[in-house]
Amino acid sequence: MSRISRRIFLAVALCAAGLAQAQLSIEITGAGANRIPVAIVDFPGDAAASRVITATVRSDLERSGLFKMVDHAGLAFDENAAINHADWKGRGADALAAGSIARSADGRMEARFRLYDTQKGVSLGGAAYVTSNTQLRAAGHRIADYIYEKLTGEKGVFSTRIAYVVKSRGQFLLQIADSDGQNAATALTSSEPIISPVWSPDGGRLAYVSFEKKKPVIYVHSLASGQRHIIANFKGSNSAPAWSPDGRKLAIVLSKDGNSQIYSVNADGSGLQRITQSSGIDTEPRYSADGSSIYFTSDRGGSPQIYQVGAGGGEARRVTFEGSYNVSPRPSPDGKSLAFISRREGRFQLAVMDLASRQVQVLSDSNKDESPSFAPNSRMILIATEIGGRGVLSAVSSDGRIKQRLTVAAGDVREPAWGPYYQ
Amino acid sequence: MKKLLIPALLAALLAACSTTPLPEDGAGAPVESRSGSSSGVTPVTAGGLDASGLPRELTDPASKLSQRSIYFDLDKYEVKDEYKDLVAAHAKYLTANKGFKVLVQGNTDERGSREYNLSLGQKRAEAVKRSLALLGVKDDQIESVSLGEEKPKNPGHDESAWSENRRADILYKAPDGRGEF
Numbered sequence: 065m066s067r068i069s070r071r072i073f074l075a076v077a078l079c080a081a082g083l084a085q086a087q088l089s090i091e092i093t094g095a096g097a098n099r100i101p102v103a104i105v106d107f108p109g110d111a112a113a114s115r116v117i118t119a120t121v122r123s124d125l126e127r128s129g130l131f132k133m134v135d136h137a138g139l140a141f142d143e144n145a146a147i148n149h150a151d152w153k154g155r156g157a158d159a160l161a162a163g164s165i166a167r168s169a170d171g172r173m174e175a176r177f178r179l180y181d182t183q184k185g186v187s188l189g190g191a192a193y194v195t196s197n198t199q200l201r202a203a204g205h206r207i208a209d210y211i212y213e214k215l216t217g218e219k220g221v222f223s224t225r226i227a228y229v230v231k232s233r234g235q236f237l238l239q240i241a242d243s244d245g246q247n248a249a250t251a252l253t254s255s256e257p258i259i260s261p262v263w264s265p266d267g268g269r270l271a272y273v274s275f276e277k278k279k280p281v282i283y284v285h286s287l288a289s290g291q292r293h294i295i296a297n298f299k300g301s302n303s304a305p306a307w308s309p310d311g312r313k314l315a316i317v318l319s320k321d322g323n324s325q326i327y328s329v330n331a332d333g334s335g336l337q338r339i340t341q342s343s344g345i346d347t348e349p350r351y352s353a354d355g356s357s358i359y360f361t362s363d364r365g366g367s368p369q370i371y372q373v374g375a376g377g378g379e380a381r382r383v384t385f386e387g388s389y390n391v392s393p394r395p396s397p398d399g400k401s402l403a404f405i406s407r408r409e410g411r412f413q414l415a416v417m418d419l420a421s422r423q424v425q426v427l428s429d430s431n432k433d434e435s436p437s438f439a440p441n442s443r444m445i446l447i448a449t450e451i452g453g454r455g456v457l458s459a460v461s462s463d464g465r466i467k468q469r470l471t472v473a474a475g476d477v478r479e480p481a482w483g484p485y486y487q
Numbered sequence: 488m489k490k491l492l493i494p495a496l497l498a499a500l501l502a503a504c505s506t507t508p509l510p511e512d513g514a515g516a517p518v519e520s521r522s523g524s525s526s527g528v529t530p531v532t533a534g535g536l537d538a539s540g541l542p543r544e545l546t547d548p549a550s551k552l553s554q555r556s557i558y559f560d561l562d563k564y565e566v567k568d569e570y571k572d573l574v575a576a577h578a579k580y581l582t583a584n585k586g587f588k589v590l591v592q593g594n595t596d597e598r599g600s601r602e603y604n605l606s607l608g609q610k611r612a613e614a615v616k617r618s619l620a621l622l623g624v625k626d627d628q629i630e631s632v633s634l635g636e637e638k639p640k641n642p643g644h645d646e647s648a649w650s651e652n653r654r655a656d657i658l659y660k661a662p663d664g665r666g667e668f
Contacts, residue, residue, distance in 0.1 A: 257637035259601050273605075278590065278658075278668045279632035280605060301609050301633045304602045317606070319633070322613060324606035345606040361603055368603055391600040405600060412599060434600060453644070479601070 088228075088245030088457070088477070090127060094467035099132040100215055103157040106140035109165035110173065113200055114140070117165065117175055120204025124222040124244065125211060129466030143178035149185040157182055159215055161207070163190075172196050175203045179214055188214045201246060206486075221439045223486035226446065227251075227261045227270055228457060232475030238272065240287065243439075243482075245470055251287055260304055260435075263483040264311050264331075270481070271295070271305035271314055282316055284331065295333040306350045306358075307331075308375070315339065315349035315358055326360055328375070339377045348392055351375065353399035359383065361391045370404055384417070386424060392435060395419075396442040401462060403436040403445050414447050416462055427464040437482045438462075448478040540665025544580075551576045555657040557615055558650065564610040566618050574615065577657055578622030585625065586662030591615045593633040594640070594656070596649035601635055608633030611655045 104122050107114040125131040134157040142164035152160045163177030178190030191210055195203045205222040212220030222243055230237040238252040238261060252258060256275040263270060268287060273280045280303045282296040296302040300319035307314055312331060317324045324347045326340040339358065340346040345368075348361040355375060362371050362380070367388040373380040384390035389407035396403065399419070406415040406426065414428040414436055432450040439446070444459045444466070451469070455476035459468040471477065537546045545552045557570045566574060581587060593612030595604040612631035619629055641648040660666035 257634075259605075259635075259637065275634065275637060279592070279630075280634075299630055301605060303605050303633075317602070319606075319609045319613070319631070324609055345603070345610065347606045348600065348602045361600070368600075389599065391603045407599070 088241055088248060088470045088472055090245050091469045091471075093469055094465060095129040097465065099130055100158055101132045101134045101156050102159045102161070102211070102215070103134040103136045103152060103155065104161045105136045106138070107163040107165050107175065107177070108140045108142050110167070113165045113173055113175075113197070116200040117163075117204040117207065120201045120244075121161070121208045121211070124205060124208035124220075127244065127468060128212065128220075128222075129461065129468075130212075130216060143176050143190055147180050147182075147185075149180065149182045152180075152182040159188070159211070161211055163207070168194050173200065173203070175200075175207065177207055177210075179211055201242070205242065205244075209486075218443060219441045219485065221441050221444070221482075221485070224440060225267070225483040226437075227263065227481045227483065228448075228477050229258050229261065229479040230472050230475045230477050231455070232472075237475075238270070238285075240483075251285060251290070252292075259479055261479055261481045262305055262307055263481055264307050265309060265484055266311055267484045267487055271307065273303045273305070282314075284314075293333070295329060295331070304347050304349060308351050309353065309355040315351060317347045317349065326358065326373075337376075339375075340373060340380065341377075342380075346371075350393055350395055352395050353397055359393035359395055359402065361393065370402070384424075390415075394436045394438055394445075396438050396462070397440050398442040400442065403438060403462075405433055405436065414445065414460060416445070425464065427460050427462075428458070430458070433458075435479055435481075437480050439482050440485045444482075446480040446482050448480055539667055540661055540663065541659055541667070542661070545659050552580055557611075557655045557657075559611055559653045559655070561649075561653065563653075564607070564614050566614050571618075574618045575622060578619050578624050581619065581624040581628055582622070585628065588628050588630070588660045588666075589619075590658040590660070590668040591619075591629060591631040592638075592656045592658065593631065594638065594652055594654045595636050596652045597636045597639065597644070598649070599636075601637070605633045605635035605637075608635045608655075611653070615655045615657070 104118050106118055122133050126133050134155055141162050143162050160180045160182055161177055166174050168174040172194050174192055174194045176192040179188040181188050193203045193206045208222040209220030224243045225240055226243055227240050230239055236254045236258045237250045238258050239248050239250050241248040254276050259273045261270045261272040269284055271284045274283055280301045282302045282305050283292045284295050285292040296316050298318050298320040302318055304317040305314045313328050315326055315328050318327050324345045326346050326349045328337050328339055342364045344363045346360055346362045349358045351358055357372050358375055359372050361368050368391050370384040370390050370393045371380040372383050387406055390404055392405045394403040402417045402419055404415055405412050411431045412433050413426050414433045415424050415426045417424045430449045434448040437446045444461055446459045449458050455478045457470040457477055457480045535543050537543055544550050547553055554573055591612040593608030595608045612633055616629045616631040639652045641651040658667035660668055
């Protein structure tokens, strides 16, 4: 893993005073070696709206670690203005975005923009997004996603959301925030622990484990309506839910027949089917990206290791061999790699296996990494870790170069889950 | 169960009687006896039951049955010999009082994966459940569950805290539904 000495501190303004105690703040502690220099000029039109949108675009791109913002010298011009490409090239910008903000006929805001390649002197395309006045940041995230995809060839994840659990003053809060930590909202407050949240593939629901009944029980919670229903409350413990990629099933862990074993169940709680049959512990199931198999943790070989089994059951195949403690498997959405937590010399660290070569790379230098979660574009991995005795979230690029830290002012934050693409 | 509850019921009945005797001739109790330093009402604690509605035998610190925690060694999931008597005492109570139920909650220290720890805590709870079952406690009287590392008894981060957290606890529920879970 390469150590990046450069440290960029990005001050994320926390102006929502009411939410301040639960707001995530993000600090970038490592960036890519070759960052693309981009200039985003101010968008003429509504000045206040322009400030929100362009500031969102700039901070999104910068936070990704893949871009370097080039000073736009306070210039403002719209998406149709003639561009002096040589001038922007001279300022060091490889790409430039310009745009405008207008009020649409129905009173909402319309943000239009165009992206240019200053090296080739050509337009790379543009788009228009219509939003309500309260959703200006969302428009900024959509523009940043567009620019990210045009310049890197990968889909951006700025418009995605994350879920996590905050423990504060003896309360457990299941929160949802934008990928930049803004707009935090509490979906569930409980005096008992909440663990293992996972997003449904459509982004509308979370499955999680709540201890509110003095034992672990699995719930599915619709975020918009706040409606929750129990999908598994069998005798014993019910835990570790994981959605199938088509959203129709969940793999879950039940101890109704003794030790923890993996089952699958329909999203409404019907159709229970046992997947693994071992005399030890089988837990932490996760469907492979294509849904055909399930990765899981098992102690059947004497120490906890990661195995793979067909989604309907069958013979399990061992996946990890190095070390005596490899847990929490998370296959990447692109199907190419597997993130997991590996204990090395008493330290719990994030590791990634390239599934084709089976090569393992340790991505962190911390001691207490937990609960990895891939961004939907497979480029970043969100983990829970501990700094100074406090739970924080950390995002690491899958090559280990880019690092961000997300903290909550007055509490422990843990159990992160990165949501699917904006739909 | 009857053996235990009859003294409790008798005490409750006697207490109830003592506050309500009416003379056969219909005359009320002397007024002055109610307005004196005493209110005329004898405070009574329902005999033998504690605040959670469980028999004191289960919660009185002097009773062995008030000991509800079984500790485990690091990476170990078998009930140690030193807890065999305690498990036997609970088994004896449960076989004699078949209307009572127990929830065995397994716990682990904080190190490692939360979900894997949940399964390890389950193994500890399951070991206690099996020991009780071997001594004749009926399956429908026991539920073994795990709290994993989520509810540490000692929130510290050193071996002495961790050893307190590698534990299974026995919680009781009375036939009337009152109790600890």
